[in-house]
Amino acid sequence: METIKIGLVGLGTVGSGVLQMVENNQDKISNITGRKLSVKTIVVRDVHKHRNVDTENIHLTTELDDIINDPEIKIVVEVMGGIHPAKETITALLNAKKHVVTANKDLIASEGEELTSIARKNKCDLMYEASVAGGIPILRTIVNSFAADQITEVKGIVNGTTNYILTQMQQKNCSYDEALQKAQELGFAESDPTNDVDGIDAAYKMIILSQFSFGTHLKLDEMKIQGIRKMQLTDVEQASQLGYTVKLLGIARRINDGVFAEVGPVLVPADHPLATINNENNAVMVTGQAVGETLFYGPGAGGLPTANSVLSDIVSETKNIVLGTTGNSFNNYQNEADHVKASEIVYPYYLSLKMPDIPGQMLKVTQIMTKIGASFSQIVQTRNDNDSARVVIITHDMSKTQLAQLKEELDQKDSIDLLAAYKVLSN
Amino acid sequence: METIKIGLVGLGTVGSGVLQMVENNQDKISNITGRKLSVKTIVVRDVHKHRNVDTENIHLTTELDDIINDPEIKIVVEVMGGIHPAKETITALLNAKKHVVTANKDLIASEGEELTSIARKNKCDLMYEASVAGGIPILRTIVNSFAADQITEVKGIVNGTTNYILTQMQQKNCSYDEALQKAQELGFAESDPTNDVDGIDAAYKMIILSQFSFGTHLKLDEMKIQGIRKMQLTDVEQASQLGYTVKLLGIARRINDGVFAEVGPVLVPADHPLATINNENNAVMVTGQAVGETLFYGPGAGGLPTANSVLSDIVSETKNIVLGTTGNSFNNYQNEADHVKASEIVYPYYLSLKMPDIPGQMLKVTQIMTKIGASFSQIVQTRNDNDSARVVIITHDMSKTQLAQLKEELDQKDSIDLLAAYKVLSN
Numbered sequence: 001m002e003t004i005k006i007g008l009v010g011l012g013t014v015g016s017g018v019l020q021m022v023e024n025n026q027d028k029i030s031n032i033t034g035r036k037l038s039v040k041t042i043v044v045r046d047v048h049k050h051r052n053v054d055t056e057n058i059h060l061t062t063e064l065d066d067i068i069n070d071p072e073i074k075i076v077v078e079v080m081g082g083i084h085p086a087k088e089t090i091t092a093l094l095n096a097k098k099h100v101v102t103a104n105k106d107l108i109a110s111e112g113e114e115l116t117s118i119a120r121k122n123k124c125d126l127m128y129e130a131s132v133a134g135g136i137p138i139l140r141t142i143v144n145s146f147a148a149d150q151i152t153e154v155k156g157i158v159n160g161t162t163n164y165i166l167t168q169m170q171q172k173n174c175s176y177d178e179a180l181q182k183a184q185e186l187g188f189a190e191s192d193p194t195n196d197v198d199g200i201d202a203a204y205k206m207i208i209l210s211q212f213s214f215g216t217h218l219k220l221d222e223m224k225i226q227g228i229r230k231m232q233l234t235d236v237e238q239a240s241q242l243g244y245t246v247k248l249l250g251i252a253r254r255i256n257d258g259v260f261a262e263v264g265p266v267l268v269p270a271d272h273p274l275a276t277i278n279n280e281n282n283a284v285m286v287t288g289q290a291v292g293e294t295l296f297y298g299p300g301a302g303g304l305p306t307a308n309s310v311l312s313d314i315v316s317e318t319k320n321i322v323l324g325t326t327g328n329s330f331n332n333y334q335n336e337a338d339h340v341k342a343s344e345i346v347y348p349y350y351l352s353l354k355m356p357d358i359p360g361q362m363l364k365v366t367q368i369m370t371k372i373g374a375s376f377s378q379i380v381q382t383r384n385d386n387d388s389a390r391v392v393i394i395t396h397d398m399s400k401t402q403l404a405q406l407k408e409e410l411d412q413k414d415s416i417d418l419l420a421a422y423k424v425l426s427n
Numbered sequence: 428m429e430t431i432k433i434g435l436v437g438l439g440t441v442g443s444g445v446l447q448m449v450e451n452n453q454d455k456i457s458n459i460t461g462r463k464l465s466v467k468t469i470v471v472r473d474v475h476k477h478r479n480v481d482t483e484n485i486h487l488t489t490e491l492d493d494i495i496n497d498p499e500i501k502i503v504v505e506v507m508g509g510i511h512p513a514k515e516t517i518t519a520l521l522n523a524k525k526h527v528v529t530a531n532k533d534l535i536a537s538e539g540e541e542l543t544s545i546a547r548k549n550k551c552d553l554m555y556e557a558s559v560a561g562g563i564p565i566l567r568t569i570v571n572s573f574a575a576d577q578i579t580e581v582k583g584i585v586n587g588t589t590n591y592i593l594t595q596m597q598q599k600n601c602s603y604d605e606a607l608q609k610a611q612e613l614g615f616a617e618s619d620p621t622n623d624v625d626g627i628d629a630a631y632k633m634i635i636l637s638q639f640s641f642g643t644h645l646k647l648d649e650m651k652i653q654g655i656r657k658m659q660l661t662d663v664e665q666a667s668q669l670g671y672t673v674k675l676l677g678i679a680r681r682i683n684d685g686v687f688a689e690v691g692p693v694l695v696p697a698d699h700p701l702a703t704i705n706n707e708n709n710a711v712m713v714t715g716q717a718v719g720e721t722l723f724y725g726p727g728a729g730g731l732p733t734a735n736s737v738l739s740d741i742v743s744e745t746k747n748i749v750l751g752t753t754g755n756s757f758n759n760y761q762n763e764a765d766h767v768k769a770s771e772i773v774y775p776y777y778l779s780l781k782m783p784d785i786p787g788q789m790l791k792v793t794q795i796m797t798k799i800g801a802s803f804s805q806i807v808q809t810r811n812d813n814d815s816a817r818v819v820i821i822t823h824d825m826s827k828t829q830l831a832q833l834k835e836e837l838d839q840k841d842s843i844d845l846l847a848a849y850k851v852l853s854n
Contacts, residue, residue, distance in 0.1 A: 021717055025575045031642070032574050032760055129572070135718040137572030144571065145556070145564030147459050148452045148738030215458070273724060276703050290448055291562040291735040294725035297700060304717040311575030311717075323752045333459055 003036040004318055007067035007098070009043045009089055010080035011060075014103055014130070016053045017307025018077055022314075023054075033318045041067050064089060068096045075317050077310055078102040087111050094118045094126065099326060101313040103130035103306055109204035113217055116329055123327035125320060127313035132205045133158050133282040135305025136298040137312060142212040142286065143331055149288035151213040155251040156284035157277050158205040160300035161189045161196035162228050162248040166265075167278045169236045170245060176231050188280050198227035199248065199263040206250035206261050209284070213252065214259045215335030226264035235352055235420050238382060238392050239267050244350075244424065245275040251423075258340035267350050267394075267424040274425070342400035348377065349395045349403060352420040353410075357389040364413055365391070372405040374398045394424060430463040431745055434494035434525070436470045436516055437507035438487075441530055441557070443480045444734025445504055449741075450481075460745045468494050491516060495523045502744050504737055505529040514538050521545045521553065526753060528740040530557035530733055536631035540644055543756055550754035552747060554740035559632045560585050560709040562732025563725040564739060569639040569713065570758055576715035578640040582678040585632040587707035587727035588616045588623035589655050589675040593692075594705045596663045597672060603658050615707050625654035626675065626690040633677035633688050636711070640679060641686045642762030653691035662779055662847055665809060665819050666694050671777075671851065672702040678850075685767035694777050694821075694851040701852070769827035775804065775851040776822045776830060780837075781844040784816040791843065792818070795836040801825045821851060 006022065008015050022029075022037050030036055041059040043066070059066065067073050076098045080086055086107050093100050095118070102108065108115070108128045119126040129139050133156070142151070157163050161183060168179040180197070183189035195201045203225045207218045228248050239246050244267035252261040268275040273295050277283040282300030287293050299305040320326045355361040369375060378394040398406075403421065410418050433449065435442050449456075449464050457463055468486040470493070486493065494500050503525045507513055513534050520527050522545070529535065535542070535555045546553040556566050560583070569578070584590050588610060595606035607624070610616035622628045630652045634645045655675050666673050671694035679688040695702045700722050704710040709727030714720050726732040747753045782788040796802060805821040825833075830848065837845045 017717070021575055025577060028577065028760065029575055031762070136721060137568055140571050141564055141568055144567050144743060145736070145739040147742040148448055148456055149735050150452060150455065271703075273703060276698075276700060288735060290444070290731040290738075292726050292729075292732055294563060294723070296721070296723055298721035299719050302719075305719055308576050308715060308718040309572070312572045315574040316571060323750070323755075325750045325752055328750075333455065335458070 001036050003038050005040040005072045007041045007073040007076040009078045011044050013303035014306045015079040017303035018310050019053050021307050021311050075099045083107050094122050094124050099125040099317050101127050105131040105204045109207040125326050127330050129313050130306045130309035132208050134301040136296050138284045149290045151288050153253045153287040154209050154213045158250050159202040160280035164188045164280045175233050197229050199225040202250045202263045210252040210261050212331050215333040216259045216337040224262045243270050255340045255344050258338040260340040265422045269427045345400045346397045348424040350422045350424050351393040353391045354417040356415050357387050368409040372402045374402050428463050430465050432467040432499045434468045434500040434503040436505045438469050438471050440730035441733045442506040444730035445737050446480050448734050448738050502526045510534050521549050521551050526552040526744050528554050532558040532631045536634040552753050554757050556740050557733045557736035559635050561728040563723050565711045576717045578715050580680045580714040581636050581640040583711035584704050585677050586629040591615045591707045602660050624656050626652040629677045629690045637679040637688050639758050642760040643686045643764040651689045670697050682767045682771050685765040687767040692849045696854045772827045773824045777849045778820040779847040780818045783842050784814050799829045799832045801829050
């Protein structure tokens with residue numbers, strides 16, 4: 001049986017998982033693809049570092065050229081992470097006619113278009129199933145199984161760190177800082193958690209999901225991204241009492257001919273499937289015009305789950321090589337999207353307000369809401385601290401224009417502070 | 428742009444959905460496949476029957492030969508259902524070198540192996556994504572995304588009718604008969620619900636899922652299949668009080684080198700993802716050695732969701748035609764499975780017992796459990812009717828051998844009746 005040789009760039013958790021899976025699942029892979037797979041060369045920073053995986057028959061090197069100049073290596077897996085020099089590495093590999101598999105969401109979200117065109121020029125494949133939601137096979141599923149449907153919305157919990165923190169806040173009544181510390185101790189959050197807790201990692205994934213779902217190319221700086229760094233336990237508890245679970249959701253929706261995408265904390269009804277996704281798990285909900293609501297749930301990160309997605313790309317690539325069908329884009333759905341007007345983006349909102357505990361304050365809020373044409377569905381005065389009252393409101397549908405007007409009007413009232421404004425998901 | 432002509436055999440709910448989706452999503456399909464799709468001919472029983480879909484430019488006929496003898500038609504969708512004459516129809520189509528897409532689970536589960544080999548002989552494709560869990564793209568996901576992983580278990584709610592009935596019993600405290608009647612009124616159950624409520628439909632789907640997950644070919648008569656026809660509201664309520672939801676689950680598990688598959692009512696912990704799947708929805712949980720637990724949730728039936736799965740096959744087929752890669756099996760994972768011994772199949776059980784409300788009865792039960800080496804984790808004496816007591820037991824892990832011994836021992840005690848024995852899922 002012919003053997004297809006693989007190169008790896010990077011040998012961290014995911015790289016080790018890939019190596020392990022290629023070794024352990026030879027029989028099944030051969031059974032399906034008719035080829036043997038074997039990792040030949042791995043580019044690492046330090047060839048002498050102790051590894052937990054067996055690399056005895058593998059060439060460890062610091063030189064990318066050892067892969068580039070090796071005609072035997074057909075598929076290369078990039079798991080070094082980061083944008084530079086990963087971009088230059090992948091570019092060099094594609095130009096050397098290697099098929100590339102990567103798990104690098106930052107890179108694909110920001111440079112994917114350019115890298116895809118380099119791949120196409122070289123008649124090579126660039127696959128990146130593992131870049132979104134680690135172990136959930138969501139990208140290939142959208143490509144293959146929603147091809148004839150119009151996806152109207154894709155939303156989900158696509159960051160495990162923040163979901164872990166929010167789950168802990170909700171279930172253990174601990175503060176954001178306590179939950180973050182616990183996440184760091186357990187390895188679910190990095191020592192610098194910025195990318196995760198500020199929603200940037202989730203936004204990268206939503207850019208890729210939007211591209212597959214709607215054919216659009218969003219840019220990070222065009223998206224509104226709100227993280228969970230300022231999340232108050234009070235709001236998590238208040239939401240819970242009102243029957244909601246706070247989740248950091250990425251939402252991308254087709255509105256008329258445009259696509260709206262955002263990342264931020266959202267109140268999800270407790271009996272909604274997304275409310276039951278806890279801790280480091282991820283879930284993506286895809287709504288199609290024909291199919292309705294579908295949900296894909298699984299581990300969002302971790303060495304082996306992510307490695308499994310990398311392997312699904314490698315097997316796919318192996319089939320392409322066997323069938324002689326390389327050089328087709330992973331996703332070739334392209335569609336221009338119009339700009340979505342703020343007045344078209346409509347959600348109910350959860351508003352948390354602080355105001356002096358004296359008569360007449362609620363009247364002011366009610367007058368503002370009436371002025372901007374918005375209305376309440378629920379209102380709770382929660383507690384008093386130092387002569388101030390905390391008032392929580394769940395509104396009926398409001399447009400982003402109305403929300404901006406509300407913020408502006410409240411800014412003009414010195415006595416009333418808007419502490420939080422989160423979207424509310426309908427059931 | 429080249430047009431690929433499609434034939435349909437059958438024009439019921441799914442057929443109409445397929446027709447509608449091909450018409451409505453031309454742009455996206457062309458964008459992805461580089462081909463236009465068009466339904467040319469539809470075989471129906473009565474060409475004069477009024478239809479809710481526009482068939483003006485389509486040739487309606489009662490003659491399959493109108494498709495067989497038309498070289499322009501490349502892909503044929505069979506949505507007539509049933510085993511005969513569907514099998515003969517598909518055989519004739521494949522022998523005429525047509526690629527076939529079907530949603531027919533009964534046929535695929537029982538005759539899939541033979542039809543696949545006829546397809547292979549003719550270098551044609553036979554695809555059947557819609558045959559399992561309507562709108563959930565589960566088969567292609569297993570093929571593509573678990574290719575390099577070892578699936579250890581696939582289980583789920585794969586029948587919408589029974590899930591609707593059980594959900595109603597649980598949420599509305601109604602009897603099986605009342606829930607069935609409501610399901611029939613709403614069109615979720617057929618007037619003869621046998622195939623659904625006796626678990627046969629679910630078993631067919633588990634046969635197909637096992638084939639994709641483990642490469643095995645199970646037979647219906649080799650599987651233990653238990654339906655919900657005898658489900659008592661008392662047991663649903665009792666399970667609920669103990670923190671469980673009763674679901675009709677299909678379970679297929681790799682045990683050592685064998686595969687064990689069964690359909691039956693199972694007590695699922697209330698916070699398990701499968702417990703939250705309500706009414707007519709379906710969900711399939713796939714556990715992989717590397718990836719861990721993943722869950723795929725969506726509509727289990729319905730014209731458009733099922734049509735979407737048919738369309739994913741059509742688009743896939745169109746890509747194969749364009750790339751010249753037809754003639755490869757939908758699933759080519761093949762693996763011999765050993766027989767699994769009853770002593771190796773181990774679960775906790777929910778046992779519902781009826782016994783006279785007199786001293787000494789519980790001692791008898793305890794003695795039997797001790798004799799067979801099994802033990803209790805929970806025990807509840809629930810109510811008394813006509814001098815009899817109802818005792819509910821949740822056991823620790825018990826093998827099927829032990830369960831059989833227990834039944835035998837209880838049979839010998841005239842005074843104690845085993846009313847129900849259901850598996851319990853661990854969290």
